[in-house]
Amino acid sequence: MLKMHQALAARRNAILNGEKSDEGFTLIELLIVVLIIGVLAAIAIPVYLSTVENTKKTAGQQTVSQLVTSITAWSAANGGDAPAPGNFTGDVTPAGNGDDDLAKSLPTDGNIVVSYKNDSSHYCVVAVYLGTDNSEWYSVDGNTPTQKDISDPAAAVTACPDASFTGTLEEITSSAS
16 A cells, blocks of 8 residues: 555656656547558458459349359250240249259349240340449350449340340349349
8 A cells, every 4th residue: 555655656756847757648649540550441442342253243243153053964964955045933834853953053142133034945134233334244145244334124025136036034043122
């Protein structure tokens, strides 16, 4: 107890004598730190947003590639025919071999809309990531996914320009509400 009393008395005397023993940061030092953090944030935030945007743009491409793989496997298991849109959702009777795999290959992200058209041996699959420009990708008969400059999924009916076969482009996933 005596030591605490002596320490407090010494501190009181130092303050009364004008001795400065307080240590800490000055206002200028704190302002410089805030300024540095602001500059770093000004650099990092646009880079982060750009990365998110690029990820959304490639989501359509990845979806089309995944669906092409599933459609190719389904077609091989079912005599070479292209699946009907109902094979993705289980609305076709009799069901084809691998319908469950087709359904599992559809995206679960409500922001990706997939449309599909086919005739007996050809198909076109289109994927659009909603709310992002340049995010529409399509593939005809399993060719490498091609980017289409459309951000409106309603305009997807023109997304298969190389597809001269008959068939109506149907949406096989639902957009987020």
